[in-house]
Amino acid sequence: MSAGTTSAASHAAVRVTRRFGASAERVFDAWLDPGKASKWLFATGAGQMVSAEIDARVGGSFCFVDRRGGEDFVDVVHRGEYLEIDRPRRLVFTFFVETYSADVSRVIVEITPLGTGCELTLTHEKVPNDYASRTQAGWAGILDGLAGIVTPNERNHPCCT
Protein backbone atom coordinates (compact mmCIF):
# COMPACT_ATOMS: atom_id res chain seq x y z
CA MET A 1 0.00 0.00 0.00
CA SER A 2 1.38 3.39 -0.78
CA ALA A 3 0.98 6.12 1.77
CA GLY A 4 3.89 8.28 0.77
CA THR A 5 1.85 11.37 0.00
CA THR A 6 0.78 12.12 3.53
CA SER A 7 2.80 14.26 5.85
CA ALA A 8 3.99 12.71 9.06
CA ALA A 9 2.02 15.38 10.87
CA SER A 10 -1.43 13.92 10.36
CA HIS A 11 -1.37 10.53 12.05
CA ALA A 12 -1.43 9.18 15.56
CA ALA A 13 2.22 8.52 16.27
CA VAL A 14 4.48 7.13 18.92
CA ARG A 15 8.20 7.88 19.04
CA VAL A 16 11.02 5.96 20.68
CA THR A 17 14.72 6.86 20.77
CA ARG A 18 17.64 4.55 21.55
CA ARG A 19 21.42 4.76 21.46
CA PHE A 20 23.61 1.94 20.25
CA GLY A 21 27.34 1.30 20.57
CA ALA A 22 27.32 -0.16 17.09
CA SER A 23 27.81 1.99 13.99
CA ALA A 24 24.91 3.44 12.01
CA GLU A 25 25.71 1.03 9.16
CA ARG A 26 25.51 -2.04 11.38
CA VAL A 27 22.29 -0.89 13.02
CA PHE A 28 20.73 -0.04 9.65
CA ASP A 29 21.74 -3.37 8.08
CA ALA A 30 20.19 -5.28 11.00
CA TRP A 31 16.76 -4.24 9.70
CA LEU A 32 17.21 -5.49 6.12
CA ASP A 33 19.47 -8.55 6.40
CA PRO A 34 17.08 -11.49 6.85
CA GLY A 35 19.59 -13.47 8.91
CA LYS A 36 19.94 -10.61 11.37
CA ALA A 37 16.41 -9.23 11.29
CA SER A 38 14.87 -12.64 12.01
CA LYS A 39 16.65 -12.65 15.37
CA TRP A 40 15.01 -9.54 16.69
CA LEU A 41 12.62 -7.57 14.45
CA PHE A 42 9.30 -9.31 14.85
CA ALA A 43 10.65 -12.07 17.01
CA THR A 44 9.18 -12.74 20.43
CA GLY A 45 10.82 -14.56 23.32
CA ALA A 46 8.04 -17.12 23.34
CA GLY A 47 8.00 -17.74 19.61
CA GLN A 48 10.31 -19.03 16.95
CA MET A 49 10.89 -17.12 13.73
CA VAL A 50 10.32 -19.75 11.10
CA SER A 51 10.62 -17.54 8.06
CA ALA A 52 11.94 -14.08 7.19
CA GLU A 53 11.77 -12.96 3.58
CA ILE A 54 13.02 -9.52 2.68
CA ASP A 55 13.01 -7.83 -0.71
CA ALA A 56 15.15 -4.88 0.30
CA ARG A 57 14.24 -2.25 -2.26
CA VAL A 58 11.77 0.60 -2.45
CA GLY A 59 8.43 -1.00 -3.27
CA GLY A 60 9.74 -4.38 -2.13
CA SER A 61 7.91 -6.32 0.52
CA PHE A 62 8.81 -8.42 3.52
CA CYS A 63 7.20 -11.28 5.36
CA PHE A 64 8.15 -12.57 8.80
CA VAL A 65 6.45 -15.59 10.32
CA ASP A 66 6.73 -16.06 14.07
CA ARG A 67 5.55 -19.44 15.29
CA ARG A 68 4.02 -19.24 18.75
CA GLY A 69 2.67 -21.91 21.06
CA GLY A 70 3.49 -25.58 21.42
CA GLU A 71 1.43 -28.31 19.82
CA ASP A 72 -1.39 -25.94 18.92
CA PHE A 73 0.90 -23.34 17.44
CA VAL A 74 -0.11 -20.19 15.64
CA ASP A 75 1.95 -18.69 12.82
CA VAL A 76 1.84 -14.94 13.27
CA VAL A 77 2.48 -13.36 9.88
CA HIS A 78 3.93 -9.85 9.62
CA ARG A 79 3.85 -8.30 6.17
CA GLY A 80 4.90 -4.94 4.89
CA GLU A 81 6.42 -2.82 2.18
CA TYR A 82 9.50 -0.61 2.06
CA LEU A 83 8.74 3.01 1.16
CA GLU A 84 12.18 4.59 1.63
CA ILE A 85 15.63 3.05 1.95
CA ASP A 86 18.47 5.53 2.52
CA ARG A 87 21.38 3.62 4.05
CA PRO A 88 22.37 4.19 6.77
CA ARG A 89 20.21 7.19 7.72
CA ARG A 90 16.58 6.51 6.99
CA LEU A 91 14.27 3.56 6.53
CA VAL A 92 10.49 3.81 6.12
CA PHE A 93 8.14 0.87 5.83
CA THR A 94 4.53 -0.08 6.35
CA PHE A 95 3.47 -3.25 8.09
CA PHE A 96 0.48 -5.14 9.37
CA VAL A 97 0.07 -8.33 11.35
CA GLU A 98 -1.95 -10.26 8.80
CA THR A 99 -2.93 -13.00 11.23
CA TYR A 100 -4.84 -10.69 13.53
CA SER A 101 -5.71 -7.39 11.98
CA ALA A 102 -6.16 -5.13 8.98
CA ASP A 103 -4.60 -2.19 10.87
CA VAL A 104 -1.64 -0.81 8.92
CA SER A 105 1.22 1.04 10.56
CA ARG A 106 3.96 3.15 9.06
CA VAL A 107 7.37 3.02 10.71
CA ILE A 108 10.06 5.65 10.18
CA VAL A 109 13.56 4.73 11.34
CA GLU A 110 16.11 7.54 11.48
CA ILE A 111 19.70 6.82 12.44
CA THR A 112 22.24 9.48 13.33
CA PRO A 113 25.92 8.67 13.89
CA LEU A 114 27.06 9.53 17.41
CA GLY A 115 30.76 9.04 18.05
CA THR A 116 31.56 5.44 17.13
CA GLY A 117 27.94 4.49 17.74
CA CYS A 118 24.62 5.95 16.73
CA GLU A 119 21.22 7.14 17.86
CA LEU A 120 18.07 5.64 16.41
CA THR A 121 14.70 7.36 16.45
CA LEU A 122 11.70 5.27 15.54
CA THR A 123 8.31 6.80 14.77
CA HIS A 124 5.33 4.48 14.56
CA GLU A 125 2.23 5.90 12.92
CA LYS A 126 -1.13 4.33 12.62
CA VAL A 127 -2.27 4.77 9.04
CA PRO A 128 -5.91 5.94 9.01
CA ASN A 129 -8.31 3.29 7.75
CA ASP A 130 -10.40 5.81 5.88
CA TYR A 131 -8.28 7.97 3.58
CA ALA A 132 -11.17 10.17 2.58
CA SER A 133 -11.80 11.43 6.07
CA ARG A 134 -8.18 12.25 6.80
CA THR A 135 -7.68 15.87 7.66
CA GLN A 136 -4.62 18.07 7.49
CA ALA A 137 -4.78 18.98 11.17
CA GLY A 138 -1.42 18.94 12.83
CA TRP A 139 -0.76 16.52 15.63
CA ALA A 140 2.00 18.61 17.15
CA GLY A 141 1.32 18.93 20.84
CA ILE A 142 -1.27 16.15 20.80
CA LEU A 143 0.65 13.85 23.04
CA ASP A 144 1.54 16.74 25.35
CA GLY A 145 -2.17 17.43 25.58
CA LEU A 146 -2.89 13.83 26.44
CA ALA A 147 -0.37 13.91 29.27
CA GLY A 148 -1.98 17.07 30.66
CA ILE A 149 -5.45 15.59 31.04
CA VAL A 150 -6.23 13.73 34.20
CA THR A 151 -9.34 11.58 34.29
CA PRO A 152 -11.78 11.67 37.17
CA ASN A 153 -9.98 8.54 38.36
CA GLU A 154 -6.93 10.73 38.90
CA ARG A 155 -4.88 8.34 36.81
CA ASN A 156 -2.01 9.81 34.81
CA HIS A 157 -1.93 9.05 31.12
CA PRO A 158 1.72 8.42 30.34
CA CYS A 159 2.76 9.15 26.83
CA CYS A 160 5.75 10.08 24.81
CA THR A 161 7.95 11.85 27.34
Next chain:
Amino acid sequence: MRDAPPNLDSTLLALADPTRRAILQRLTRGETRVTELAEPFAISLNAVSKHIRMLERARLVRRRRAGREHFLSLDPAPLDEAAAWIDATRAFWNARLDALDAMLEAEDQAASRTRKRKGPSR
Protein backbone atom coordinates in the same frame (compact mmCIF):
# COMPACT_ATOMS: atom_id res chain seq x y z
CA MET B 1 1.10 -5.43 18.73
CA ARG B 2 -2.11 -3.89 19.96
CA ASP B 3 -4.78 -2.80 17.50
CA ALA B 4 -5.51 0.88 17.57
CA PRO B 5 -8.94 1.63 19.08
CA PRO B 6 -11.45 2.42 16.30
CA ASN B 7 -11.75 6.06 17.28
CA LEU B 8 -8.07 6.71 17.95
CA ASP B 9 -7.81 9.22 15.13
CA SER B 10 -10.91 11.18 16.15
CA THR B 11 -9.78 11.12 19.78
CA LEU B 12 -6.37 12.56 18.94
CA LEU B 13 -7.87 15.02 16.44
CA ALA B 14 -10.23 16.20 19.17
CA LEU B 15 -7.22 16.73 21.43
CA ALA B 16 -5.38 18.70 18.73
CA ASP B 17 -6.83 22.01 19.87
CA PRO B 18 -6.06 24.02 23.02
CA THR B 19 -9.68 25.10 23.53
CA ARG B 20 -10.90 21.52 23.39
CA ARG B 21 -8.14 20.40 25.74
CA ALA B 22 -9.11 23.17 28.15
CA ILE B 23 -12.75 22.06 27.99
CA LEU B 24 -11.76 18.49 28.81
CA GLN B 25 -9.50 19.70 31.60
CA ARG B 26 -12.43 21.63 33.10
CA LEU B 27 -14.67 18.57 32.86
CA THR B 28 -12.24 16.47 34.88
CA ARG B 29 -13.60 18.40 37.85
CA GLY B 30 -17.07 16.97 37.20
CA GLU B 31 -20.26 17.57 35.26
CA THR B 32 -20.63 21.18 34.13
CA ARG B 33 -23.33 23.39 32.63
CA VAL B 34 -22.53 24.28 29.01
CA THR B 35 -22.93 28.00 29.72
CA GLU B 36 -20.52 27.77 32.63
CA LEU B 37 -18.07 25.84 30.47
CA ALA B 38 -18.04 28.52 27.78
CA GLU B 39 -17.49 31.42 30.23
CA PRO B 40 -13.68 31.53 30.52
CA PHE B 41 -13.11 31.56 26.74
CA ALA B 42 -12.59 34.74 24.73
CA ILE B 43 -14.37 33.15 21.75
CA SER B 44 -18.15 33.23 21.26
CA LEU B 45 -20.52 30.67 22.76
CA ASN B 46 -21.18 29.54 19.20
CA ALA B 47 -17.50 28.81 18.63
CA VAL B 48 -17.28 26.94 21.91
CA SER B 49 -20.35 24.93 20.91
CA LYS B 50 -18.61 23.80 17.73
CA HIS B 51 -15.72 22.51 19.80
CA ILE B 52 -18.13 20.77 22.16
CA ARG B 53 -19.93 19.09 19.26
CA MET B 54 -16.62 17.76 18.01
CA LEU B 55 -15.83 16.36 21.46
CA GLU B 56 -19.28 14.76 21.52
CA ARG B 57 -18.73 13.15 18.10
CA ALA B 58 -15.44 11.76 19.40
CA ARG B 59 -17.40 10.44 22.41
CA LEU B 60 -15.08 12.23 24.79
CA VAL B 61 -17.99 14.17 26.23
CA ARG B 62 -21.59 13.25 27.14
CA ARG B 63 -24.55 15.62 27.25
CA ARG B 64 -27.42 15.52 29.72
CA ARG B 65 -30.50 17.69 29.37
CA ALA B 66 -32.38 18.79 32.49
CA GLY B 67 -35.19 21.08 31.37
CA ARG B 68 -33.54 23.90 29.48
CA GLU B 69 -30.15 23.25 30.99
CA HIS B 70 -27.49 21.18 29.25
CA PHE B 71 -24.82 19.47 31.29
CA LEU B 72 -21.63 17.98 29.94
CA SER B 73 -19.48 15.28 31.47
CA LEU B 74 -16.20 13.68 30.45
CA ASP B 75 -16.14 10.11 29.18
CA PRO B 76 -12.64 8.86 29.97
CA ALA B 77 -12.89 5.67 27.88
CA PRO B 78 -11.50 7.05 24.56
CA LEU B 79 -8.61 8.72 26.40
CA ASP B 80 -7.86 5.52 28.27
CA GLU B 81 -7.92 3.56 25.03
CA ALA B 82 -5.64 6.04 23.27
CA ALA B 83 -3.21 5.98 26.21
CA ALA B 84 -3.26 2.18 26.29
CA TRP B 85 -2.47 2.02 22.57
CA ILE B 86 0.39 4.49 23.01
CA ASP B 87 1.78 2.48 25.95
CA ALA B 88 1.50 -0.87 24.17
CA THR B 89 3.12 0.45 21.00
CA ARG B 90 6.02 1.99 22.92
CA ALA B 91 6.50 -1.22 24.89
CA PHE B 92 6.51 -3.27 21.68
CA TRP B 93 9.24 -1.18 20.06
CA ASN B 94 11.31 -0.87 23.23
CA ALA B 95 11.34 -4.67 23.45
CA ARG B 96 12.37 -4.95 19.76
CA LEU B 97 15.18 -2.45 20.21
CA ASP B 98 16.34 -4.29 23.34
CA ALA B 99 16.56 -7.42 21.23
CA LEU B 100 18.45 -5.54 18.49
CA ASP B 101 20.92 -4.29 21.08
CA ALA B 102 21.39 -7.84 22.44
CA MET B 103 21.97 -9.20 18.94
CA LEU B 104 24.62 -6.57 18.17
CA GLU B 105 26.30 -7.25 21.53
CA ALA B 106 26.38 -10.97 20.79
CA GLU B 107 27.96 -10.26 17.39
CA ASP B 108 30.63 -8.10 19.05
CA GLN B 109 31.42 -10.78 21.60
CA ALA B 110 31.67 -13.48 18.96
CA ALA B 111 33.97 -11.24 16.89
CA SER B 112 36.14 -10.53 19.91
CA ARG B 113 36.46 -14.26 20.71
CA THR B 114 37.50 -14.94 17.12
CA ARG B 115 40.14 -12.21 17.31
CA LYS B 116 41.53 -13.67 20.55
CA ARG B 117 41.73 -17.16 19.07
CA LYS B 118 43.60 -15.92 16.01
CA GLY B 119 46.02 -13.94 18.15
CA PRO B 120 47.70 -10.67 17.18
CA SER B 121 48.24 -10.27 13.42
CA ARG B 122 51.82 -9.93 12.25
